[in-house]
Amino acid sequence: MGEGAPGRSGGARGGRAGRHPLLPSPAARVAPIAPAAVLLLAFFAAPVVWTLWASFTNAALTGPGAARTEFVGLANFERLVTDPEVLNATVLTAVFLIGSGIVGQTALGMLLALLMQGRSPWVRSVVGGIVVGAWVLPEVVAGFVWAAFLESGGTLNRVLGALGAPEQAWLTTVPILAVVLANAWKGTAFSMMAYSAALSEVPGDLKDAARVDGAGTAGVVRHIVLPLLRRTVAATLLLVTLQTVQVFTLIYVMTAGGPGGRSTTLPLLMYTEALRMGDIAYGTTVALALLAVAGLFSAVYLRTLRPEEVR
Amino acid sequence: MKRAPAAAAALLLAALPAAAGCEGSGRDPGTVKVVYQDFGAFRAADAIMRTVKEEFEAANEGVTVDLHPIEAPAEDYQTQVNLMNQSASEAPDILYEDSFTINQDVEAGYLHPLDEYWASWEDADQYSEQADAAVTARDGSRYGVMLGTDTRGLWYNRTLLEQAGVAVPWEPEDWDAVLEAARAVQDEFGDEVTAFNLFGGTPAGEVSSMQGFQMLLTGTPDRLYDEGSGTWTAGSQGFVDALEFYDTVYSEGLSLDTRDMLNANAPTLNLEERMPQGEMAISLDGSWATQTWIEGGASPWPEWEEEMAFTAMPTQDGSAPGATSLSGGWTLAMGAQTADPGLAWEVMAMALNKENAAEFAVRGAQIPVRADVAESEEYQERSPIVPEANELVDVTHFRPAYGEYPRVSQAVQQATESVLLGDATPEEAAAAYDRELEEIVGADQVTGG
Numbered sequence: 001m002g003e004g005a006p007g008r009s010g011g012a013r014g015g016r017a018g019r020h021p022l023l024p025s026p027a028a029r030v031a032p033i034a035p036a037a038v039l040l041l042a043f044f045a046a047p048v049v050w051t052l053w054a055s056f057t058n059a060a061l062t063g064p065g066a067a068r069t070e071f072v073g074l075a076n077f078e079r080l081v082t083d084p085e086v087l088n089a090t091v092l093t094a095v096f097l098i099g100s101g102i103v104g105q106t107a108l109g110m111l112l113a114l115l116m117q118g119r120s121p122w123v124r125s126v127v128g129g130i131v132v133g134a135w136v137l138p139e140v141v142a143g144f145v146w147a148a149f150l151e152s153g154g155t156l157n158r159v160l161g162a163l164g165a166p167e168q169a170w171l172t173t174v175p176i177l178a179v180v181l182a183n184a185w186k187g188t189a190f191s192m193m194a195y196s197a198a199l200s201e202v203p204g205d206l207k208d209a210a211r212v213d214g215a216g217t218a219g220v221v222r223h224i225v226l227p228l229l230r231r232t233v234a235a236t237l238l239l240v241t242l243q244t245v246q247v248f249t250l251i252y253v254m255t256a257g258g259p260g261g262r263s264t265t266l267p268l269l270m271y272t273e274a275l276r277m278g279d280i281a282y283g284t285t286v287a288l289a290l291l292a293v294a295g296l297f298s299a300v301y302l303r304t305l306r307p308e309e310v311r
Numbered sequence: 312m313k314r315a316p317a318a319a320a321a322l323l324l325a326a327l328p329a330a331a332g333c334e335g336s337g338r339d340p341g342t343v344k345v346v347y348q349d350f351g352a353f354r355a356a357d358a359i360m361r362t363v364k365e366e367f368e369a370a371n372e373g374v375t376v377d378l379h380p381i382e383a384p385a386e387d388y389q390t391q392v393n394l395m396n397q398s399a400s401e402a403p404d405i406l407y408e409d410s411f412t413i414n415q416d417v418e419a420g421y422l423h424p425l426d427e428y429w430a431s432w433e434d435a436d437q438y439s440e441q442a443d444a445a446v447t448a449r450d451g452s453r454y455g456v457m458l459g460t461d462t463r464g465l466w467y468n469r470t471l472l473e474q475a476g477v478a479v480p481w482e483p484e485d486w487d488a489v490l491e492a493a494r495a496v497q498d499e500f501g502d503e504v505t506a507f508n509l510f511g512g513t514p515a516g517e518v519s520s521m522q523g524f525q526m527l528l529t530g531t532p533d534r535l536y537d538e539g540s541g542t543w544t545a546g547s548q549g550f551v552d553a554l555e556f557y558d559t560v561y562s563e564g565l566s567l568d569t570r571d572m573l574n575a576n577a578p579t580l581n582l583e584e585r586m587p588q589g590e591m592a593i594s595l596d597g598s599w600a601t602q603t604w605i606e607g608g609a610s611p612w613p614e615w616e617e618e619m620a621f622t623a624m625p626t627q628d629g630s631a632p633g634a635t636s637l638s639g640g641w642t643l644a645m646g647a648q649t650a651d652p653g654l655a656w657e658v659m660a661m662a663l664n665k666e667n668a669a670e671f672a673v674r675g676a677q678i679p680v681r682a683d684v685a686e687s688e689e690y691q692e693r694s695p696i697v698p699e700a701n702e703l704v705d706v707t708h709f710r711p712a713y714g715e716y717p718r719v720s721q722a723v724q725q726a727t728e729s730v731l732l733g734d735a736t737p738e739e740a741a742a743a744y745d746r747e748l749e750e751i752v753g754a755d756q757v758t759g760g
Contacts, residue, residue: 061394061397062396062412062416062419063415063419064418066393066420067420172570172573256514258514259573259728259732260728260732276721277721
């Protein structure tokens, strides 16, 4: 197959006729990546394309939409923008993301990483062990543990009761706060580990130089450590955001989105519409709204943490 | 059945031909796949299907009756069955189907008509016209056979009511009489006893809509759906009044705490714990409650016959006929993808025969639909159904079993939830329901408001 392409023989590199005899043909070069490409198309591109397609139809689990799935144009999107439940769920998703993902996991993870720096090995292993333990726990178990902790007769109320505080039904009075706390508790380990790794890469002499110039601990963190960690922060924030907006199990186990939709984030709404109501088409439309929320936050990070904008 | 999603996915999933879902693929004509619910206190379908499997396989060499019990509450059960139905190779041959989902599943093309088999079935004349109507779809064909039916009313604890000074047997004549008795119980026992359980909210699902809200609405002159004009009703006074009743019950603390009510397991906990332990005085619930308490039930309670009594739920102001009830009922239906409908029917007919129907009625605490079962000595001796519940068949109502109903019912559940949480006044919740209703069925299908 080697000498089949003489077309470029008259070019600048005239000495070499066509392709180097040892280079395979284009088809042969593509062949090794074909299995991976097929897998990617099948398992990543296909569901995305299918979701997009379904959101323009009346696909349903049962009823006429299941027998004859028809194209309905923008009807699902019109419903989406006027649906008060979607607005409510979008706001709650943002609250959940900012509360548990950004303030909770990222800030707490950074704080823990900074505090653990230079501590004795046993402190590091005990703190790390506890935090990572929460992360390793399956989501369903974490959900039940937190539900039991916050329940009316649960641990928190017993402790508060012993201190003389009134009992609270945390899961019904402040359900979104309850799930935010649980998710921060569960997910902090990831940020902590990422930041711990990045912190160990910060050169000690830079920090020493800053201290010689008169910077205190806060100054060193602000002017030396954080700028150097910028890329890690951006990457971690992005990952945490994408993980947080799609949390389903934890919320479903703890509150099932209730009461009165007060902890129904977009993934729970998606589930209710697609599987409880059997409205697959509208469920996929809500999924696209979720994609938009995640995309919006990601774009904000990428912009604010872009290298050029940091002096 | 060609389904566009499957076709689109199949194009991209060239490497996985199994997903293509071609007609009839992967179906073994010698296997009859039976799918049914087996959850909570409800074990009756499993019991009769196991008998059928044993007997049918013994009598028919080479045939396999493949049982698929699904352990999930009704809503999740339906979702799982629908997902199975979307794949030609996974779809059941026989399914345990709630009568109110028949229309939508016929519209989806999931069910096989039974007219041909029904016409030549010797037992067909045992079924009443009412049972026929419930399984006949809008296209005029029959798609299921009723296994049993039920009614709803007030269960009450004789001892607790007597101690609270309410005359027993208790026969409340209107809504106020129900509230008065509940208040008397509350005054006597305070927080120790839930005076009056009224289901509401989305977690309990259809239970809230049927045992709760619609037991009130059907006691008013208004309905969810107007059969005369064939439209859904918005802005009715009865709807607001029913929500007012919720508001009264929950603002006075007569029912469960909202956090206990907004627990998907509330119906089960009531029957298995709160009622046997004497922590609940009155509960608006189904006639099948006794299936939990009988021998072999989920929470046997031999004293239930002395402790508990059943009475009709009165209409709002006691106007004729004085009482109201709702009835549902589950059926056996045949899947449209079945490879050998004749064989599937034979299995169905065995599951529906007199012995199995009687067993189902007893174990599931159902009101039988077969006349010969209802009259049989065996059933009458063993039936855990109280006679008062049987009598309600005369005043009972059925849900508007159209394709939109499950979504409308969800909107009803949301209305009750916002009222019982105090998030909305009855008027506000009713107005929100009207908007939601228009969204679900379309403005041209709604009257009133």
